[in-house]
Amino acid sequence: MTKPLKVSIWRGGADGDYQSFEVPAKANQTVLDVVTWVQRHADATLAYRFACRVGMCGSCAMMVNGEPRWTCRSHVSSVIRDGQLKLAPLANLPVIRDLTVDMxxxxxxxxxxxxxxxxxxxxxxxxxxxxxxxxxxxxxxxxxxxxxxxxxxxxxxxxxxxxxxxxxxxxxxxxxxxxxxxxxxxxxxxxxxxxxxxxxxxxxxxxxxxxxxxxxxxxxxxxxxxxxxxxxxx
Amino acid sequence: MNARLYYWQRMTAAVMVPLIAVHLVTMIYAIGNGLSAAEILGRTQGSVVWALFYGGFVAAASVHAAIGVRTVIGEWVDVRGKAQDGFAVIFCIVLLGLGGRAGVAVVM
CATH class of the missing domain: 1.10.1060.10 (Alpha-helical ferredoxin)
Structure with a gap:
């Protein structure tokens, strides 16, 4: 069985902190899939944005391991570092809560x-x-x-x-x-x-x-x- | 930075490029041929051409650097508005003074 992913997700506003989750690893998994799994199975209060899931709407961008990415088209396998994902709200914009920013x-x-x-x-x-x-x-x-x-x-x-x-x-x-x-x-x-x-x-x-x-x-x-x-x- | 400052920073850079090249090549050539400082000054003092050359360089460098420093203090230490402009003007005047003093020593 594949080892679960270690995922740190920013919680709260600008003065918040990272919270750790373990997410089942799957083939062809996107970062947005990971965030959605956390909200559906680990913590329903997690705030994040998405809409189209196919790289058209521009809603789901966030910082992934310190770099800005569109998460619906970013495969975990291409962005993971040392088996870990660190997810934060987009830089340079005010944080509303968790992974959502004020645009x-x-x-x-x-x-x-x-x-x-x-x-x-x-x-x-x-x-x-x-x-x-x-x-x-x-x-x-x-x-x-x-x-x-x-x-x-x-x-x-x-x-x-x-x-x-x-x-x-x-x-x-x-x-x-x-x-x-x-x-x-x-x-x-x-x-x-x-x-x-x-x-x-x-x-x-x-x-x-x-x-x-x-x-x-x-x-x-x-x-x-x-x-x-x-x-x-x- | 607005269009006017951008224009002046690029124009002063364009002026400095050939001046720097001539300065470096002349310096290396003069030193390589074993000229002493006194012998070099003997050739530059009283020369209108070298006065214009280094006068132009000092003016261009002072304006160019002041515009750059204005940007740096705005972005790195968040000095904005009149304080930012005032610092840049003072910095330009200081560079003109220091550079002008050095230029005078070389050509007069």
Whole structure:
């Protein structure tokens, strides 16, 4: 019989502590499977988030052995160390309880970065044809598959050092919109991401692209914003 | 850091790159040929070219370092706002003073 997994899970708020559990080891087990087993069989009060379980919704991210991961697609076998799993809420965000964090600062920064679509037409206008092979569309496509999981935000050193920094996800989204020919908000968006806490704070450590579960490269998007911001306002 | 500070830090870095290369190569060349400090100063003192060279380097380094230190004190010791800007300005002035003093000794 396979030895059970030794799992430490953060309990409580910011001043909480780790609690140990033993979880049956199974083949092809994900970290989310482990957390779900604990809640269903060991302690029903354990708080955590998940929804789709297939890597689409971005709800289940947490720190696994000190590194941010999407837990529904992280196999235990690929992240376990010395037979142990240490699970904590996502870094750089306020802890609500156990493995759940308050995502409000994360999404507030999307708004601050003007990382939302500014329509340039009305519903009476004809739908424009978007050519997939233009440089702008390729740049947008390369960055557009973000699922808002917060892994990059938790991995970012600059966010940890500067709570005012907008973070990789919001800036990555802003970059897709700068390259969206249907969008009319580039001027105010570049102003928003060029000020205090904006893209120029990025040190290009590239933790965001190292940990992004969708294999995006927010550092490259931020570099694009830096260039576009300087070109707009030398 | 905003766009303006980023621009100035990158521009001063671009200015320093060739100046540092010329400084290092000249220094190694001069020492390698056995010139003494007095002989080197004899060549640099009174030279407008070397005055402009080291004057430009001191100015660029002072601005570049002050912007960097401004970021460091913001991120590592949480000094923000006017205190952060004020420290950077003072740091820049101190570097200009120290560097300028050294430059004057080399060319005057």
């Amino acid at each position: 409000t600062p994360f999404f507030d920064k999307w708004q601050r970065a003007e990382a939302r679509f500014h329509p340039s037409m009305t519903r009476r206008d004809e739908v424009p044809a978007i050519k997939p092979d233009t440089a702008a569309r390729k740049a947008a496509d390369a960055a557009v598959e973000c699922i808002n999981c917060g892994v990059c935000y938790a991995a970012c050193d600059t966010v940890r050092w500067n709570s005012n920094y907008l973070g990789p996800a919001a800036l990555n989204r802003a970059w897709t919109l700068v390259n969206d020919e249907r969008d009319a908000g580039t001027r105010q968006r570049l102003a928003a991401v060029s000020g205090t806490g904006g893209c120029y704070n990025c040190h290009s450590h590239q933790s965001c692209q190292a940990y992004c579960p969708k294999a995006l490269n927010p550092t490259r998007s931020i570099a694009g914003l830096k260039r576009a911001g300087l070109a707009a306002k030398p």
